[in-house]
Amino acid sequence: MQDRLQSLRERFDSEISSAADAAALVRIRAGYLSRKGGVLSQLLRTLKEVDPAQRPAVGDSLNSLKRYMEERLALAEDSLATSPVAQGLDVSLPGRMPPLGTAHPINQVRREIEEIFLEMGFSLAHGPEVETDYFNFVALNFPIDHPARDTQDTFYLEGGLLLRTHTSPVQIRTLKARKPPLKIIALGKVYRRDSDVSHSPMFHQVEGLAVAEGITFADLKGTVLTFARRIFRDDTQVRFRPSYFPFVEPGAEFDLSCVLCAGQGCATCKRSGWLEMGGAGMVHPEVLRLSGHDPQSVSGFAFGLGVDRIAMLKFGIDDIRLLFENDLRFLHQFPGS
Amino acid sequence: MRFSDQWLRDCVETRLPPQALGARLTEVGMPLDSLEPFGDDTVYHFDVTTNRPDCMNHLGLGRELSVAEGTRLKEPSTSIPDVSSQAAELLASVAVESPDLCERYTALVIQKVKVGASPSWLARRLEAIGLRPINSVVDATNYVLWEMGHPLHAFDLEKLSGRTIRVRRAKPGERITTLDGVDRKLMPEMLVIADGRKAVAVAGVMGGRDSEIGAATTEVLLESAHFQAASVRKTSRALGLHTDASHRFERGADVEMTLKAAARCAALIAEVTGGRVARGVLEDRKAPPVRREIALRPERVRGLLGLAIEEQAMQEILQRLGCSVIRDPAQAWRVVPPSFRGDLSLEEDLVEEIARHHGYEKIPVTLPRVFLFPEGRSESEKRMDRIRQAARHCGFSEALNLTLVSEAENRAFGDTSGGVQVLNPLTEGEDRLRFSLVPGLLSNLAHNLNHHLPEGRLFEAGRVFRPSDSPSELPDEEEKLGLVLGGKSSARHWGEPERQPDFYDLKGALDQTVQVLGVSQVDWKSAQRPFLVPGRGAEILVSGRLLGWAGEVAPQIASAWDLESVALAGEISLRELFAVLPEDAAFRHTPLARTPRVSRDLSLILDKAHTYREVEAAIRGVEGIPVASVELFDRYAGASIPPGKIGMSVRIVFRSPERTMVSEEVSEFLDRIIHRLRDRLGAVLRGN
Numbered sequence A: 001m002q003d004r005l006q007s008l009r010e011r012f013d014s015e016i017s018s019a020a021d022a023a024a025l026v027r028i029r030a031g032y033l034s035r036k037g038g039v040l041s042q043l044l045r046t047l048k049e050v051d052p053a054q055r056p057a058v059g060d061s062l063n064s065l066k067r068y069m070e071e072r073l074a075l076a077e078d079s080l081a082t083s084p085v086a087q088g089l090d091v092s093l094p095g096r097m098p099p100l101g102t103a104h105p106i107n108q109v110r111r112e113i114e115e116i117f118l119e120m121g122f123s124l125a126h127g128p129e130v131e132t133d134y135f136n137f138v139a140l141n142f143p144i145d146h147p148a149r150d151t152q153d154t155f156y157l158e159g160g161l162l163l164r165t166h167t168s169p170v171q172i173r174t175l176k177a178r179k180p181p182l183k184i185i186a187l188g189k190v191y192r193r194d195s196d197v198s199h200s201p202m203f204h205q206v207e208g209l210a211v212a213e214g215i216t217f218a219d220l221k222g223t224v225l226t227f228a229r230r231i232f233r234d235d236t237q238v239r240f241r242p243s244y245f246p247f248v249e250p251g252a253e254f255d256l257s258c259v260l261c262a263g264q265g266c267a268t269c270k271r272s273g274w275l276e277m278g279g280a281g282m283v284h285p286e287v288l289r290l291s292g293h294d295p296q297s298v299s300g301f302a303f304g305l306g307v308d309r310i311a312m313l314k315f316g317i318d319d320i321r322l323l324f325e326n327d328l329r330f331l332h333q334f335p336g337s
Numbered sequence B: 001m002r003f004s005d006q007w008l009r010d011c012v013e014t015r016l017p018p019q020a021l022g023a024r025l026t027e028v029g030m031p032l033d034s035l036e037p038f039g040d041d042t043v044y045h046f047d048v049t050t051n052r053p054d055c056m057n058h059l060g061l062g063r064e065l066s067v068a069e070g071t072r073l074k075e076p077s078t079s080i081p082d083v084s085s086q087a088a089e090l091l092a093s094v095a096v097e098s099p100d101l102c103e104r105y106t107a108l109v110i111q112k113v114k115v116g117a118s119p120s121w122l123a124r125r126l127e128a129i130g131l132r133p134i135n136s137v138v139d140a141t142n143y144v145l146w147e148m149g150h151p152l153h154a155f156d157l158e159k160l161s162g163r164t165i166r167v168r169r170a171k172p173g174e175r176i177t178t179l180d181g182v183d184r185k186l187m188p189e190m191l192v193i194a195d196g197r198k199a200v201a202v203a204g205v206m207g208g209r210d211s212e213i214g215a216a217t218t219e220v221l222l223e224s225a226h227f228q229a230a231s232v233r234k235t236s237r238a239l240g241l242h243t244d245a246s247h248r249f250e251r252g253a254d255v256e257m258t259l260k261a262a263a264r265c266a267a268l269i270a271e272v273t274g275g276r277v278a279r280g281v282l283e284d285r286k287a288p289p290v291r292r293e294i295a296l297r298p299e300r301v302r303g304l305l306g307l308a309i310e311e312q313a314m315q316e317i318l319q320r321l322g323c324s325v326i327r328d329p330a331q332a333w334r335v336v337p338p339s340f341r342g343d344l345s346l347e348e349d350l351v352e353e354i355a356r357h358h359g360y361e362k363i364p365v366t367l368p369r370v371f372l373f374p375e376g377r378s379e380s381e382k383r384m385d386r387i388r389q390a391a392r393h394c395g396f397s398e399a400l401n402l403t404l405v406s407e408a409e410n411r412a413f414g415d416t417s418g419g420v421q422v423l424n425p426l427t428e429g430e431d432r433l434r435f436s437l438v439p440g441l442l443s444n445l446a447h448n449l450n451h452h453l454p455e456g457r458l459f460e461a462g463r464v465f466r467p468s469d470s471p472s473e474l475p476d477e478e479e480k481l482g483l484v485l486g487g488k489s490s491a492r493h494w495g496e497p498e499r500q501p502d503f504y505d506l507k508g509a510l511d512q513t514v515q516v517l518g519v520s521q522v523d524w525k526s527a528q529r530p531f532l533v534p535g536r537g538a539e540i541l542v543s544g545r546l547l548g549w550a551g552e553v554a555p556q557i558a559s560a561w562d563l564e565s566v567a568l569a570g571e572i573s574l575r576e577l578f579a580v581l582p583e584d585a586a587f588r589h590t591p592l593a594r595t596p597r598v599s600r601d602l603s604l605i606l607d608k609a610h611t612y613r614e615v616e617a618a619i620r621g622v623e624g625i626p627v628a629s630v631e632l633f634d635r636y637a638g639a640s641i642p643p644g645k646i647g648m649s650v651r652i653v654f655r656s657p658e659r660t661m662v663s664e665e666v667s668e669f670l671d672r673i674i675h676r677l678r679d680r681l682g683a684v685l686r687g688n
């Protein structure tokens, strides 16, 4: 037995002195000392089969060999850890990064907007991008040949169809399909025939609608304020101004205290401290009536705002065309999702 | 819309400096866009909304300020001074023959005018708001338009045939040369002002050249009428002629204003031309409209606004705005708005008036007291999100492209229908709705590769459009997923060789993206598409359903899209994909096999015509053998392989769910597999 231990020790010594790297040390440690397959561990397990008279002496030898091996391994591991780089890795070399794609900033903002409203108990609603005149205008209290239609710069298709100029048709589709109480948002692409360099003919809007008994203008203010503070900063102020949209009455536009200068005045807010954000108001009784609801028993609010503008403000993008150019150097600047 | 500060202060008492005045009007719904100095005056630009034609003039805007500030409105005198003894009715006549389109036609006659340049105070006012002074009579009509809001027109009475005015629809084929010198064809539904012979003005839009005021004019017939809004709008649009007058008429003029504006203007003409106003008014009008009475419940005001506001405050606001208010403690109030407020017809309209002048900022901030079962995201919304996430995890970045494309782009990617057409596109290249996501993505890829990026991977998930059978039906909008990748040969890491992106990069990404949703088996079949390189395209199927296509983009397409290196593209329908997903797409746990696995490698040589799919199917097709997986780990041709043949090495893993297999039975399994591969595919083992 002692001979066997001696030759084991010699083999161990030769292996450890030729071990070049950490992987070799791991292999050696496993080969001799691992609890399951290590040679020494196996010998220790066979100790009970040894002649009882010799057992203490063999046990001592085994244990001292085990201690010896552990000490040498520890020493070898230490010296490897402190050896010059030449023997180890250049850890400053670039790692193998799996390619990671990024989400489009508008879709990042879309998700964020949806999350905020979902948490406020709103549902998500959708509608087609190609609409009828009825859903885009008539049902929203834009009569045929009404000057308010001039503000909409509509793209027309054959058969009297059009590209929706706002997400508001989803209000009508929802009101026709569901019974109050309801709270929905609709987010999607809208189209205006606008050739201005600061405008894109396609952009994104989010529309909110709440209809139930006893909904008030104060609820509208609270909802918009909560959203503004969640999406921007929690000291954001919201200012409501009277305005006109045929599908709301009373109608309003709302401004946010500038999220870049906190209302102090900067280039983005044209030194005013305020940013025009969107339109809102109480759902017009005619809109409720046309979609089958009694304006005397339920009331509602609606609001709409530009998603692209929120994305531009959040990410500091100053040119809307960048959003649709899809330059990877641009897209990779927004690794969040 | 431009307003003069000095002019506004003539109409309303105020001590607010210009900037504060603009801010105050903004608060009540007349937003100030900008202001600028104009000599010793200041010019405001207000965005007056389309529902408030009454504020598209200095007096009307001043009224809003007077209500907001509680100051006095200074209305001009509307009596006719210094009337001559001549009776107007002996000098001219007016008759409305189409009363459905003209509720009221009022005219005054001014004689002995000497037309010349306007006095400088008048010219300056007009210049401040951006108008060019023309002559003293025309300038007076423009002045009153911008002062009181009512459009007026002055005719040279001596040029009116029969000294008469007929308000009628145009006759078939009738023409008129308008003041701008354009000869215009009139349509029979258009309302015109005619004399005894022919049309002399397009009603509410523009006068005619033949009867215009000139230096020789001595007698003026001053028109102050009320035309139907929709009729003026249609005519103005049909003629492509938008004027200050049509702008106001189509938004709704005040029928009670005609005489007041005419009197004010006649007095001004007399003042600036030395003329005399003839006695009497020429007028043809329908019975005055019934006064619109609106029922208003103070509770409704508070309820809709969520604002505790006193009844007294409500009443004061309405009265200052010119409404008559009858308060009835038992019933709803009865409110009659002034004639110039055609926009007020519902209780909610009055609620806005009260809120506007009480101040939106005084309305409290609350949240809806509505309790709904939270619905969260729908299954398809979650799937859309996961598809996008999976594509990103394959290294693809998300693009968002314009849905407006050219017909050529659609056609290049298989649209044979002509597509959904936009009738009034901004540019010719954007007159169709996209049929495929790939054209846009390829443009993005080209943009990126041409901006020195070695490789590009992009995806988009969005809608494509297909026309429906009938043009008045909504087109089909289908969610699709498109992926493109391409670029030059490059190494992704310093330790690895350079490699060009190829079909299998795209295939792997598409497979992984689809599998994330729980699809285990995606079938790829070789298929041709005109926009793909022949022999390098495929159709993608799941459960026998065609999801889409993928492949290497054909050279003629690549060059049309400015791509200089290989590009791969694929597109699948998410509607089709979601349709084949199991109803309950939840992932379920399958117990893990605890028995050991046995793996064996086979190196096969077979005809090049055979696909890997056939090899795998043959292996899995042997009955009664527990094959856990088949994996191709090498595919090769070259010197060691006979021409026309291909080498494939597969690793087959056997595992019995119940027990440990012995090596004899695994050998027997392998023999049966080899046998079948030989029978079915003529495959032989390498080295045999």
Ligand SMILES: [Zn+2]
Binding pocket: A258, A259, A260, A261, A262, A263, A264, A265, A266, A267, A268, A269, A270, A271, A273, A274
């Ligand atoms: Zn700012």
